[in-house]
Amino acid sequence: MENDLTVWRAKADITQAELADQVGVSRQTINAIERGRYDPSLELAFELAHYFDCRIEDIFDYESADD
Template sequence: MKNNIKVYRAIHDLTQESLAEKVGVTRQTINAIEKGKYDPSLDLAFRLSRLFNTSIEDIFLYEDGKN
């Protein structure tokens, strides 16, 4: 799943480590999400959206697999 986490981290001046601490995961989890190697749980997606004060849809870009 594509996402804008890196963009929102930059806007809020957060490192992967500081973001991870704020949402209760590891830096490696944030890195994997940013690279599209891991899709976060719904709970984590909500925590990120609350932290960035935006909707889940603004952070995560759904791709239905159709070309």
């Protein structure tokens, strides 16, 4: 799954650690999401969207295997 989490975090001018604290995960989790090595749970995706006051689709771009 592609994502623009790094862009949203940069616009908010916060570190990975600060974002992690706000949504209740580790900095390593945020790093893994940004690098595309980990797809967040639906709950975490909602938490991130809520934090940035946007839709999940604004941060995450799901591409199915059939695309």
